[in-house]
Amino acid sequence: MKIETVKVEDHSAVEQLLRRAFTDTPHGYDGEAELVTALRQDPKYNPKAELVAKDDNGQMIGQVLITPIIVDGPQSNSHGAALAPLAVDPQWQHKGVGKALMQAIEQVAKDLGIQFIIVMGWADYYSKFGYLPASQFNIRAPFDVPDENFMAKAITPQGLDNINGTVRYLDAFNGV
Numbered sequence: 001m002k003i004e005t006v007k008v009e010d011h012s013a014v015e016q017l018l019r020r021a022f023t024d025t026p027h028g029y030d031g032e033a034e035l036v037t038a039l040r041q042d043p044k045y046n047p048k049a050e051l052v053a054k055d056d057n058g059q060m061i062g063q064v065l066i067t068p069i070i071v072d073g074p075q076s077n078s079h080g081a082a083l084a085p086l087a088v089d090p091q092w093q094h095k096g097v098g099k100a101l102m103q104a105i106e107q108v109a110k111d112l113g114i115q116f117i118i119v120m121g122w123a124d125y126y127s128k129f130g131y132l133p134a135s136q137f138n139i140r141a142p143f144d145v146p147d148e149n150f151m152a153k154a155i156t157p158q159g160l161d162n163i164n165g166t167v168r169y170l171d172a173f174n175g176v
Contacts, residue, residue, distance in 0.1 A: 001061070001097065003104045006050040011040075013060035014052060021087040032085045036065060038172035044068050045170075049081070049112065051104050053088075053097050061092040064101040066109060066117060067172075071139055073165020081109055082169055083119040102129050106155060115159035116152055118167060123148040138164030 006014065018033040039045055045067065053062030066081035083105065088097045106129075109117055118134055119126055120141065131151035134140070137160045141150045154160040 001053055003051055003053050005048055006052050010052055014063050017060045018087050039067055042170045042172050053101055062088045062097040062101050064105045066105055067170050070168040071163050071165045072168055078163050079115045081114045081117050083117050109155045115156045116154050118152045120150050126151050140166045142166050
């Protein structure tokens with residue numbers, strides 16, 4: 001398996017992967033491909049913050065993306081990111097692809113000076129990587145979501161210190 005920064009020529013394969021990974025799953029959301037397409041159109045999108053995993057034959061087996069967020073509160077200029085989505089081809093799930101992508105994207109976040117990452121997802125999965133309910137840091141979602149599914153993790157030491165308020169995502173999140 002090889003993890004690398006996404007290239008424009010990967011976009012079609014990523015879209016197909018997202019459809020395989022999220023459509024027809026019990027808890028899935030079938031708008032992930034559209035979300036990623038919309039996020040790529042945002043001026044704040046950074047292609048360095050989108051990674052793909054490929055098998056030894058060069059086939060797309062995973063993808064992860066982080067995008068900037070603002071936490072509206074006393075420290076509204078905080079340097080945070082939203083992780084969405086993390087996708088692994090169903091045939092490659094439970095084989096370490098997601099773990100490798102998580103480790104790689106957190107390193108990218110550090111390299112980009114991102115202090116923390118928030119994610120909305122399965123608590124039992126993301127907690128393995130140190131994500132905790134965002135409410136423990138006084139960070140709120142801009143929509144109703146179960147507390148255990150809206151999580152945060154400091155990427156830098158004290159990355160969540162003095163951060164509190166409501167997350168403001170890129171506009172693309174509102175359109176899908």
